[in-house]
Amino acid sequence: MKFPIFALSNAIAANAAALGARATYAVVGKPEGFASGTTGGGSATCAIPSSVAELKTWLTDSTARCIVLDKEYNFKGTEGTTTETGCRPASNTCPGNGGQDAINKASWCDNGNAGAGATKISVTYDTAGVSGINMGSNKSLIGVGSKGVLRGKGLRIANGAKNIIIQNIHITELNPQYIWGGDAITVDGADLVWVDHVKVSLIGRQMFVAGNGASNRVTLSNNEFDGSTSWSATCDGRHYWAIYLTGSQDLITMKGNYIHHTSGRSPKVGGNSLVHAVNNYWYSNTGHAFDNGAGGMVVAEGNVFQNVATPLLANSGQFFGSPSTSANAVCSSYLGHACQLNAFGSSGALGGTDTGFLTNFAGKSIASAATASSSIASTAGVGKI
Numbered sequence: 001m002k003f004p005i006f007a008l009s010n011a012i013a014a015n016a017a018a019l020g021a022r023a024t025y026a027v028v029g030k031p032e033g034f035a036s037g038t039t040g041g042g043s044a045t046c047a048i049p050s051s052v053a054e055l056k057t058w059l060t061d062s063t064a065r066c067i068v069l070d071k072e073y074n075f076k077g078t079e080g081t082t083t084e085t086g087c088r089p090a091s092n093t094c095p096g097n098g099g100q101d102a103i104n105k106a107s108w109c110d111n112g113n114a115g116a117g118a119t120k121i122s123v124t125y126d127t128a129g130v131s132g133i134n135m136g137s138n139k140s141l142i143g144v145g146s147k148g149v150l151r152g153k154g155l156r157i158a159n160g161a162k163n164i165i166i167q168n169i170h171i172t173e174l175n176p177q178y179i180w181g182g183d184a185i186t187v188d189g190a191d192l193v194w195v196d197h198v199k200v201s202l203i204g205r206q207m208f209v210a211g212n213g214a215s216n217r218v219t220l221s222n223n224e225f226d227g228s229t230s231w232s233a234t235c236d237g238r239h240y241w242a243i244y245l246t247g248s249q250d251l252i253t254m255k256g257n258y259i260h261h262t263s264g265r266s267p268k269v270g271g272n273s274l275v276h277a278v279n280n281y282w283y284s285n286t287g288h289a290f291d292n293g294a295g296g297m298v299v300a301e302g303n304v305f306q307n308v309a310t311p312l313l314a315n316s317g318q319f320f321g322s323p324s325t326s327a328n329a330v331c332s333s334y335l336g337h338a339c340q341l342n343a344f345g346s347s348g349a350l351g352g353t354d355t356g357f358l359t360n361f362a363g364k365s366i367a368s369a370a371t372a373s374s375s376i377a378s379t380a381g382v383g384k385i
C-alpha cells in the first residue's frame with residue numbers, strides 16, 4: 001500500500017505547484033451533535049488577514065467570511081497595559097511560587113469570593129486579554145497546520161451572533177497569572193457554534209464559557225484543553241477554571257475532547273444546559289471534572305477518566321453517568337443508541353443515575369458514541385486534521 005500513497009502525495013504536491021503553491025483552504029468535515037448544520041462562512045472565499053487589525057475587522061463585521069490564520073496573530077500590547085488594585089486570594093497559598101493572583105473584576109476581590117485572608121495587591125496585566133473579540137455571524141475561522149495562533153486575546157460570540165465555526169487554531173496567553181485575566185472562547189446569546197480541533201492553553205480564566213444568555217446549539221469537538229500552567233489557583237501546576245456551561249437555554253455536545261492538567265470546573269454545568277459529553281478523555285485532574293449545579297442536565301458516556309480525583313463533584317441537577325450495560329439501554333429511546341460505559345483508571349467514581357431528563361434529547365441531532373478510548377490524546381487539538 002505504500003506506493004499508491006506516495007504517488008497520491010506526489011500528485012497533491014504537483015497540483016499545489018500548478019496553483020502557484022497557493023493552497024486551497026476550507027473547513028474540514030461537518031459538525032456532529034447539537035450544532036450539526038453549522039456552516040460558518042459557507043462558500044465565502046477563504047482569505048488570510050494581513051494584520052491583527054484586519055483580523056479583528058473581519059471577525060467583527062457582518063460579512064460572511066472564511067478567515068485563515070497561517071501564522072501567529074499577537075494581540076499582546078495592542079491595547080496597552082493596565083495597573084490597578086487586585087488581590088492575592090486565599091487560594092494562593094504559594095505566592096511567587098506557582099500561584100494565581102486575581103484582577104478585581106466584578107468586585108471579585110471585595111465580595112467574599114477571594115476568601116478569608118485575601119490581601120489587596122497591585123496587578124499589571126495586558127489589557128487586550130481581558131475582553132474577547134466580538135464575532136459577527138456567518139464566520140469560519142480556520143488555521144493552517146498548527147500555525148494558526150491567537151495570542152493574547154480570545155473570541156466572544158454573543159448578542160445574537162450565530163453560525164460560527166472555529167477550527168484548528170491555538171488560543172493562548174491571556175494573562176494566565178491572573179484570575180479574570182481573560183476567557184479564550186465566550187458564548188453568551190448565540191446559536192450554531194462549532195469549535196473543533198482548537199487548542200486552548202495558558203488562560204487567566206475560562207478556556208470555554210457559555211454564559212448566561214441562551215446559546216442554543218453548540219458543539220465542542222476534538223479540542224485540547226491544556227491546563228498546564230505556572231500560575232495555578234490550586235498551586236499544583238494545573239488550571240482550575242476550564243469549562244463553564246451555565247447558559248439559560250443551551251444544548252452542548254462535547255465529543256472527542258482532551259481535557260488535561262486541570263484541577264476543577266472541567267466543566268461546571270448549570271443554568272438550563274443540556275450537555276452530551278461523549279468520548280472525551282480527562283487526564284491528570286487533581287480536583288473535579290464535572291460540577292453539576294441546579295438546572296444542569298448531563299449525559300456522560302464513553303469517556304475516559306484517567307488520574308481524575310473527582311469525576312463528579314456534586315449533582316444538584318440531573319446526571320446520567322452511564323453506570324452499567326443494563327442501565328445504559330434506556331438511552332436508545334432518546335439518543336438513538338445505547339449509552340456507552342465510561343472507563344476509569346486511578347480515578348474516583350462518576351455516579352449519576354438520573355434518567356427523567358433524557359426526553360430532552362428526543363428529536364435533536366445527537367452525536368454518535370464509540371467505546372471509551374484514550375487515543376483521543378493524539379487526535380484532539382490543533383494540527384491534527
Ligand SMILES: *[C@@H]1O[C@H](CO)[C@@H](O)[C@H](O)[C@H]1NC(C)=O
Pocket residue numbers: 062063064136137138163
Ligand atoms: C447569515 O447568513 C444567513 C444565511 O445566508 C443570512 O440569512 C443572515 O442574514 C446572515 N447574517 C448576517 C449577519 O449577515
